[in-house]
Amino acid sequence: MMPIRALSLVAQIHEALRTRIAAGDYPPDSNIGIAELARQFNVSATPVREALARLAAEGQVRFIDNIGYSVPPLPGARDYINWAIARVVVESNTLLYIAGPLDPRVLDEAEALNEQIRTRAFGTDHASVRAYSELNWRFHARLIGLAHNPLLDDAHARLYAAPQFSRIFLGRGNPGRELVAAEHAAILWQLRRGDRVAAAAALRDHIIDSLERDARLTDVSVSLRHLVHGTPAAPAKVSKHKKRTTTPRRTR
DSSP: OOOOOOOOHHHHHHHHHHHHHHTTSSOTTOEEOHHHHHHHHTSOHHHHHHHHHHHHHHTSSEEETTTEEEOOOOOOHHHHHHHHHHHIIIIIHHGGGOOSSOOHHHHHHHHHHHHHHHHSOOOSSHHHHHHHHHHHHHHHHHHHHTTOOHHHHHHHHHHTSSOGGGGGGTTTOOTTHHHHHHHHHHHHHHHHTTOHHHHHHHHHHHHHHHHHHHHHHTTEEOOOTHHHHOOOOOOOEEOSSSOOOOSOOOOO
């Protein structure tokens, strides 16, 4: 039996800070002091510094010379565009390059995950937001897994390594969950009937539609349809009717 190894001190601090950031304990653009964290965790500055370096590599925090570490702002229009492009390139194209027959067991696993997304009761606190985000990631990871390509698995994992986008759901939940589940089901239906081209198109549409819905939660108006149909993009803008939220709504 493989022994269970305890998490290293750096890993524990990394996970604790990751949770705090995702939960909105640190407002966007706020500084993160190494000395203060070392006092809080009752450790030296070295493991805190290493944990923050890992978070910076993941995009969870940012480092600026002579200033230090801080929490990134909430995603803006350019962030949604960049993430949409990266996901369309990696995820939808993966379905076009699956070598050999589709594994029905993987499709069954993806369908079971999607059923949880569709039926499970999610709240609006950090634990619920994280549970939903992880289920959604696992569903999409199953689709990537159909290719049996570890390089694509790694590229996909890196796309989700910095869940800055999940912070927009704090205090709100995910009002588009039923649409997400329906779009997932449409992708699986095309895969089960063996039409990988149609499945890739359905996945592209899902990525674009879901990110446009998410952007509207932060009062960002961004058109991503040109990524699918090749039409010119409408200029991204912040709604004139609402002031853009700069901190996620928190619940207690």
